[in-house]
Amino acid sequence: MVNKISTQTLFPNFDSSLLKNILEHSTIVEAQAGTVLMRTGQYIRNTVLVTQGKIKIYREDDEGKEFFMYYLLPGQACAISMICATKSEKSQIMAKVVEDAELIMVPLQLMDKWMTEHRSWYEFVIDTYRSRFEEVLIVIDSIAFRSMDERLEFYLKRNARTNQTNDIQISHQEIANDLSSTREVISRLLKKMEQRGFVKLHRSHIELLK
Amino acid sequence: MVNKISTQTLFPNFDSSLLKNILEHSTIVEAQAGTVLMRTGQYIRNTVLVTQGKIKIYREDDEGKEFFMYYLLPGQACAISMICATKSEKSQIMAKVVEDAELIMVPLQLMDKWMTEHRSWYEFVIDTYRSRFEEVLIVIDSIAFRSMDERLEFYLKRNARTNQTNDIQISHQEIANDLSSTREVISRLLKKMEQRGFVKLHRSHIELLK
DNA sequence: GCTACATTGTAACATTTATCACAGACTACT
DNA sequence: AGTAGTCTGTGATAAATGTTACAATGTAGC
Structure with a gap:
């Protein structure tokens, strides 16, 4: 009812x-x-x-x-x-x-x-x-216009906005599926983003820092 | 009026x-x-x-x-x-x-x-x-799913259907703009398609063969 | 025909993304 | 604690796409 x-x-x-x-x-x-x-x-x-x-x-x-x-x-x-x-x-x-x-x-x-x-x-x-x-x-x-690292950033930001949290509960594999890419590519790009201080990586869980 | x-x-x-x-x-x-x-x-x-x-x-x-x-x-x-x-x-x-x-x-x-x-x-x-x-x-x-050669084929077919002709009046540069790629890439792919017998290339004009 | 311009061809090289292979780390379950 | 399964890191390599550079060809206008 x-x-x-x-x-x-x-x-x-x-x-x-x-x-x-x-x-x-x-x-x-x-x-x-x-x-x-x-x-x-x-x-x-x-x-x-x-x-x-x-x-x-x-x-x-x-x-x-x-x-x-x-x-x-x-x-x-x-x-x-x-x-x-x-x-x-x-x-x-x-x-x-x-x-x-x-x-x-x-x-x-x-x-x-x-x-x-x-x-x-x-x-x-x-x-x-x-x-x-x-x-x-x-x-x-x-x-159409962006490369994978920009798309990944866009994806994470959108996810954080939608879920109203900067702690994103997701595996690299699932991100790769959503973006129609592969896990290794996403892992590598995330690693670079971590080095740039944009995220902090945990198991099954990504922390957005800015 | x-x-x-x-x-x-x-x-x-x-x-x-x-x-x-x-x-x-x-x-x-x-x-x-x-x-x-x-x-x-x-x-x-x-x-x-x-x-x-x-x-x-x-x-x-x-x-x-x-x-x-x-x-x-x-x-x-x-x-x-x-x-x-x-x-x-x-x-x-x-x-x-x-x-x-x-x-x-x-x-x-x-x-x-x-x-x-x-x-x-x-x-x-x-x-x-x-x-x-x-x-x-x-x-x-x-x-999201296709590579540039498939997108190009899709583009040409759609163009032919819309204009109801297999003679497509267009330059490689314009195709590249429409697909957000570059002229050289499109030229190369078209050349390959010609070798496969899919198109015949002319100046400012592409003939779709099948 | 000559010139300027647009179009196409193509080689060499750089970059991005995908694929393959494998190891280490963490988790859940018994 | 041990085991199986999932998740992550990373190197080596391949493939696709983009960039740079330049030559050749066709076309339009004079």
Whole structure:
């Protein structure tokens, strides 16, 4: 059952009739860290709102290689699941839970219906499109224009910002996967960053110093 | 003055009252090949519909380096100019006319107003978001997962498809700019592709053989 | 035809990133 | 404490891409 109070806090711009609709017609799903919520090529049947936890959104290639694009946090929605809504298309991305999550699943027909009935839903959807599009453009910048050491720095900073801590719990291997590079390259670049005083390295854990 | 017949042909899904609104309230702009329609950082005041010509959309970095993302063709609209509409934000991209173009400029307030008033406009906007988002994801694939020779092949094929010809009028230098590489690298890779029988090289002009 | 300019070809070399190989260090579990 | 597994460090080497330098060719304008 959806908790009205917390939903209201997380989505403060939703009007009360929309909130009521959400509480009545959506289902709640809990997903443990590690779960793959959505795979490339699967059909999308719901628009996903996040109320708890943390989700990573990836682009996959044919051989299963992953490329990290952005995080989904409480109060946010999956833009792809909205975009595909109108056409009930296949997912273009992979979504992986990295911290135990609670999700509101809104059936696609409602997602579409509410666009005309609830101004606050319409604005939320448009704003989700906008902010994700912008985020994806910044991701393009980093791969199109930057070398691996700059991308790594960008990655660490973004991770620290998202998780609101300078202690990043992650292995070199996972960073390498996210950046579509290799572990040795990341280890070496991190070592150089440590020598420059930018980070302090620990096992499965990187401390950002500035 | 907007030509009603051609607009109707290019945007067949627009209902007649929407068409009437467009003809009344929008302005037509003609732009010659070479014109930069929009620069990164400029404020967006209109949503742009293309009725004639060809436009290339780029992402720019701080030092003015360009990275080509996609084409805008007649019957299409600039997704970024729609996305920024609601917030009247700064442009995140650069738009360059590559074939003399005719554009319909829809003031931002109307773009937003019509979303609720014209179902066909709403659907057009949502579909523009969707298709551009998907296109951008494919662009991410090509830079995240592919090496330069594969990206070049992808680039040439896309160019041929968009321009509906296997004779691509372009210099090695321009390809290098679009892919954020260098002319020498592109020349070398093209030479190899020619040896493999994939293309035939001419001056300022590449013939795609398969 | 001559000249200036844009375009292409290519060699030599530098740098960045990836791959292979292996060792040492830490952790979890029994 | 011992063992298996994960994580990190690092050297050697290969491959891809970028840089520098210069020559050759085609084109446009006079």
